[in-house]
Amino acid sequence: MASHSESIIREPLITGNNITYGQITDDVLRPVENMPGKAWWIGFSVASLGSLLWVFAISYTFWFGIGAWGLNKTVGWAWDITGFVWWVGIGHAGTLISAVLLLFRQNWRNSINRSAEAMTIFAVICAATYIGAHMGRPWMAVYSLPLPNQYGSLWVNWNSPLIWDVFAISTYFSVSLVFWYTGLLPDIATIRDRATGLRRRIYSVLSFGWTGSVKTWQRFETVSLILAGISTPLVLSVHTIVSMDFATSLEPGWHTTIFPPYFVAGAIFSGFAMVQTLLLVARKVLGLENYITMFHIESMNKIILLTGSIVGVAYLTELFIAFYSQAEYEQYAFMNRISGPYWWAYWSMMTCNVITPQLFWFKKIRTNIPLAWTLSIVVNIGMWFERFVIIVTSLHRDYIPSSWAMFYPTWVDVSVFIGSIGLFFTMFLLFIRVLPSVAMAEVKLILKSSSEQAKRKILENGHVEPAEAEFYISSLGKFDSVEQSSYEKV
């Protein structure tokens, strides 16, 4: 492994000059082995208040029933399913980073996969809470399982995408959890072997007795690769099936064949935006600038640009097909989205998802941290509006004009949504306190090949084409964690 050095023209994935294996451990475990700083406590307090709001709003829903929400007989699905699809979409980036990028041998995934996978798991938990909550009587969830019962047995309807969704989401959650936890074992063992007393005992149980012997690592790598191989189609299937919840209905605006790829692209788009929102803050607060570098940030922004453009093409295709189909209900659904009473939601979606992400064509914007962070929030807002537009504007004016209605959220709707964001951040903040937020073993694996110091050594030893050396040094200009001027004498 280590004896192979990488081409000089590739940008470094680990910056800093005195990074050793021990240094990586120290840097990554600093938030785990020390008491958290003020920023963490402030964040955690705000997030837990959000979680409390969620507990209250959900309890209120269960006590008084779904009537506490703003649903009416025309709009029977609104913020609940919007929130569900939004969270599931956000959950897609983690598996994409850990699985698809592993299959494509994108080594930059190594320092962001851990936190992205954790984010996936927490986002899917938030999504699942919506499923539980929208049932009104959550214990009825048992009827979504194909269990023998006294009605016949009357089985679940296997022809329905809603049942496919039960299996897709639960498989996605559990496979992501297995993938994440297996990857965590070597890093938990690292914490265990540095800790003492009760901490050691707890991490010892959690580490499953990991030792890092040759055979263990060999099997570990096999398992990672195969899990990546099966998670790749899995992640594509999950949002495909979510989109079929809509696409197999006869509702104008939903009944389209483009939904699966359009939803998958949108999911990756929003997922990367959320990873960006979290990591741009986390790298600063946790001091991980050398591991989550400007190269990582720029790469993620490029993916946001690509998937955002795919989503934009999908929006335009929908409009064109509505026009071209000559189906008047379909045409009305889209006219209503653009210029009906929910025009503001449609145009918020268009602006946030299609127009502003195009700013990422400019390198200056892609590599500007405050701007990239702001745009990632904008994308998240836009993707929430996308689901709201698809769901509410298709439902609120149905085939019978006498039943047309508007949807007005109640304080419970709003609180469940804001509360779920609080829940998500509470879980994420706890995660960065107790588990390593960067996969240490995987970063150590690329230290000798892809780090700035390894490349500097190659430069100093000579034998590099001057043009290539110049190209490499100029590419370092964007890194906020590299002193480009230190290369003048090299």
Add this chain to the structure above:
Amino acid sequence: MSSTKYILGIFDDPDDLMHGIDKLQRNSVPIYDVYSPCPIHGIDAKLGIKDSRLGYAAFMFGCLGGTIMFSMVYYMLVHDWPTNIGGKNYFAIPDFVPVTFEWTVLWTAFGMTFTFFFATHLFPGRAPRVMDLRATNDKFIIAIDAKGNTPHADITNLLKEAGAVEVKHNDRKYVSYE
């Protein structure tokens, strides 16, 4: 007779460790195991460790999961309670595909990972059999069974020549039992 049970060659750098393995093998010193904080690519071939067969297990579990789901849906929709939906075929295979796919993936993932845990003896609460606590942090360690491998001083020298930063003669196999 010395009380040394295991000789540990501790390296800072995986390349030096690979070099150490070469040296030991040239001198016919058998290696008990190697512990490292990250995978070392190419080491399994060097130590003559066969490829993992977990891929076969994964495939079998996947087939099993897919078959179970397909048969279950067939039993429920076609055999036990066929429902007439506009006169369409009860055995509507396209509708079987999503759930069959999901369970193929689910069983592959869980079957393979639990086989891995089982074969490697990984489970919650297992006492970690660690020879040196730094092997999960920043040290790459070759362990040599001291019994029969003499003289120990020669092995120590071999490891030192290969670039070991430290050579330990441990009286007990594992340090992690307290």
